[in-house]
Amino acid sequence: MADSRLIERRRVFQQYKADVKERGKPFFPFAMWHDTIMSFVVVVVIIGLAIVWRYTTPGNHHSTAAGWLGKLYDAPADPGTINFVPRPDWYFYFLFYLLRIFKWPESVILGTIGIPTLCLVLLLAMPFIDVRLERRLLRRPVALIAAILAVASMGVLTYRGATAKEALGVENLALVPKWAVKEGYVGKPQPIAGAKLFAVAGCMNCHTYNGAGTSYPGAPDLTAEGAKGKGIAFQIAHLKNPAAVNAGSPMPSFAGLGEARLTSLATFLEASKGKK
């Protein structure tokens, strides 16, 4: 059975070689001419994008403001910064958004490793999964549906990744009084200072809190973090080096905030016992 299929494949390829020899045309000049035109178009498009990138940037073409194609460069990297948005280049948005779908800590490994690895293995194994000789698309319904699903899901994930809203520090800050009422730390200066820090220090680009913020690489909701009874010392140690306390955590270190601010943040987290 398998043997006859092998013979069939080889026969078809022999036929292909014979047909090309008999009816084919030389690569130069016909096909090469088409390749040359296409390559020319590619180079023109690349140059065009470079020109648009620069000449739509406001402010004499060297500010850090965004033109049509985004910023020429952002502010210099600052490892001690307290507000940042971890955002990859646009062609990673599909992976980036996949991480937002798997919000729960137990399933985040699916988004980070599981699904991308599975897709890559399927892609590599394609010629061994689809071993029929049929090449006409309408007679390959499974391949056609798989292709449509793959393109559609990557398109949707890229679009959702591109339009995903980041939590704006100012907007979060306005919510602090409401949180204080809900969580019961009205009038307590340290948790409120911590809450304000939490609102602007980039925490909410990954964590949600009382329905605000966005969930990213599986970062947990912190509305009832204090109810877990982990203690202030644990919270500070975790903020300083998340992976050391919670193995495998993708959260970056916030040690740059300094001891005093970390204590406020930890107090705030411990005061967050969840909605009453």
Next chain:
Amino acid sequence: MATPDTTKKDQMQEAILYPLDWIEERSGLVGGVKYFLFRKVPGDINWFQTLGSATLTAFLVQALTGVILAMYYKPDPKDAYTSIQHITNDVFAGWLVRGMHRWGASVFIILMFMHMGRVFLFGAYKYPRELNWILGVLLLVMGMLEGFSGYLLPWDQTSYWATVVGINLNGTAPFLGPFLSQFLQGGTSINADTLARFYSIHMLMIPGAIMALIGLHLYLVIRLGVTSPPWSKEAAGTGPLAKAPMNGGRSGLTRPGPRKDGRG
């Protein structure tokens, strides 16, 4: 007896052909280029089949602009950002070269996906081109890794923090994860060496792998030929397969002729 005119013509021809003959005798390269240029391709090939060479062109643009950028870029956390500013604002046409590299990356990745889509829709990954499909998938992965490693180099807020989280995500992989993130960072956290490491990965390690893979990819394209569009009425390989070759179609592939045991 030749007239003086023809003698001159012959001498001219001789002078042009001599260096070519010299190279051909020692390398066979002239014959190789001739074979490459005048090899037959199916008569019905399609515009979609220019996507592969378009991808190669985008890669060459990346290589060329990358070499120029490397002349001015300084892979050190203290100088990286200012060297990018210098390239963008001071160096002659620096903005153009950097812009072409920045957006050429996107074009390269889009073209890789489009080329892959074409090969998929044409069913061109099937026998005997399976190995070339695998090489293509590896090239796609390498291209994405180029995107990841190049993104850090401007050393601005966006690139820095995207890379911090990217490395940390690599670290969550079972078994290999921690080693991978340690390798990428050159330590247990992002430090002064990380940038130089990414620079080396971005401009030496992965491009070397990509060039080798492209070489193999093209070798297989030339060896196995390109497919006809599957809808074509006169697609190569669909002719009447009336007489099966006695040797099972192996001649010219892995064996010169029929097998001795006659199973063939």
